[in-house]
Amino acid sequence: MSDKVLKLGIPAGSLQESTAELFKRAGYVIKFSSRSYYPTIDDDEIECLLIRAQEMARYVDQGILDAGITGYDWILETGADVQEICELQFSKVSRRPVRWVLCVPEDSPVQSVKDLEGKRIATEVVGMTERYLEKHGVTAKVEFSWGATEVKPPKLADAIVEVTETGSSLRANNLRIVEELMQSTTRFIANKQAFEDPWKREKLENIAMMLESCLAAEGKVCLMMNVVRTDLEKVLNLLPALQKPTVSSLSDPDWVAINTIMEESVVRSIVPKLKAAGACGVVEYQISKIID
């Protein structure tokens, strides 16, 4: 076995499954077994450790892990001094950032943070909440919550600061958003010293490139078509701007092939126009990675 090993933190909890799924598409198979905090990965040079997202940045900062995946929210909240390798735009179920929001019961009279003077606020992010109150000149009691925070108002708290993605937990608990404190996305982070090690840095940058390339390809497809040279300009003008289509010659010198990438959502409106402009043999195919 190689003495070169990268210690990688995989986030337990909300990001666990989506992280493993993204790694799988990037070419790394991570397997979890119940009760074990050491997931396996099909790369002898990587050692995985399952760690709570809240603690990831701290362990990366301390060098117990060389790198890890966690939310920007917890990097800020823990004040950890880590190197961000890249942003990875994925959450538990969607590709949207999560939002940390101040919420009250639907029927609460509270309309803004200013109405919380002297009130009790329950949250997992005490630091972020206290800084927000201070910024708005409000003095309130911020109580740390271990989770299941949505059930606390109105009996155990007047308001909460909680993370939301789809909003279903807030709706299920009859909570109304008053204000948004911040948005957060997932980040790939490294220990600063580990990032200075050439072998680790190259390994980390390669993993980051593969992960990013999978996210970049989402929602996009490749379109291939043939066209007579005289119609080429007309067809190219219909293709989305910012793309640089590949134009290659065919065995028949009067014809060329065009290959281009576009958002899957625009295909249905573009294809009929391409056809009318002379494109034929149009083929759409799925792509799994885009490396710029």
Ligand SMILES: Nc1ncnc2c1ncn2[C@@H]1O[C@H](COP(=O)(O)OP(=O)(O)OP(=O)(O)O)[C@@H](O)[C@H]1O
């Ligand atoms: N739908 C989501 N709900 C909660 N957190 C999410 C979601 N999507 C992404 N995240 C991110 O995941 C991290 C939350 O992970 P955390 O360690 O708090 O675990 P958890 O999923 O809440 O686990 P637990 O079930 O133990 O509370 C945060 O960085 C957060 O921004």
Ligand SMILES: O=P(O)(O)OC[C@H]1O[C@H](OP(=O)(O)OP(=O)(O)O)[C@H](O)[C@@H]1O
């Ligand atoms: O807006 P939504 O899509 O509903 O997602 C947000 C919910 O998911 C998380 O709960 P988690 O499962 O971590 O439970 P917890 O409250 O015990 O942390 C988070 O704390 C919210 O409750």
Ligand SMILES: [Mg+2]
């Ligand atoms: Mg949670």
